[in-house]
Amino acid sequence: MLPAERRDFLLARLRSTGKVVAKDIAAEIGVAEDNIRRDLRDLAAAGLCQRVYGGALPAAAAAADYATRVAVAADSKRRVAALAAGLIPVGGTAILDGGTTALAVVSALPADLVATIVTHSPTVAAALVSHPTVDVYVLGGRLFKHSAVTCGAATTEAASRITADVFLLGVTGVHHRAGLTTGDPDEAAMKRVLASRAAETYVLASAEKIGAASPFEVLPLSEVAGVVTDLPADHAELGHLRDAGVSLILPRARPAGARGE
Secondary structure: OOHHHHHHHHHHHHHHHOOEEHHHHHHHHOOOHHHHHHHHHHHHHOOOEEEEOOEEEEEOHHHOOHHHHOOOOHHHHHHHHHHHHOOOOOOOEEEEOOOHHHHHHHHHOOOOOOEEEEEOOHHHHHHHHHOOOEEEEEOOOEEEOOOOEEEOHHHHHHHOOOOEEEEEEEOOEEEOOOEEEEOOHHHHHHHHHHHHOEEEEEEEOOHHHEOOEOOEEEEOHHHOOEEEOOOOOOOHHHHHHHHOOOOEEOOOOOOOOOOOO
16 A cells, blocks of 8 residues: 555544554554554644544644634534523623634623623624623733634733633534643643633534544543533544543434424
8 A cells, every 4th residue: 555545544544433543554454553653644744633642533623723713614613602602600700712613602692691701802802892781801912813812921810810600611622532622832721721710611612623633732621511512412422522521511302303494
């Protein structure tokens, strides 16, 4: 098998099973394990997979730049946002992360919701301008343009003075082994700070994030109250997450015989 054919094989296996174990693939196709590891390094350098110990996981599509992510899994993000909006307590304080799913949460908020929302996302803050009964606090700092959020020392200092009921966390990967991940170490650190300021943290996980991984850990799965996703309850990765003790917030099953919209 030629190197290009091996790499195509590896990508197909990632799509079908959600992981590649280098030693198993090497034995299966009869090549040296070093060849498979080299192929995985090449694929990772091209952004086509995320290397982990012993093999690789699918790369997170959500790690693309902000403008690109707007068009990724838009329907899934709207469904996740509708579920997540219900986690913001009436009269309470919520920290809302940046990103396209967080922006969809703003659109899903009830028009009569009375609450305080803290965010380090200028786009989320701007979207909340028209909400009549939500008080908005914006955490200032250096703008990280890739995700359109502030981060760094000034943002951390401002966040340290906030206490919230809930944090709606955006990540680019949710995986039962890799945990909650994102593509930038400073952004990952900022998310940890925000999580530390809330009583509960819930993960906004549209379909493309489940089973994917990015280079930098945000939090282990054990440190969040739940993962909000719209994937079917019998999805294989959701089963792995349940086995890891993760609470899942899923859409209610449609009653038998119910008609579609």
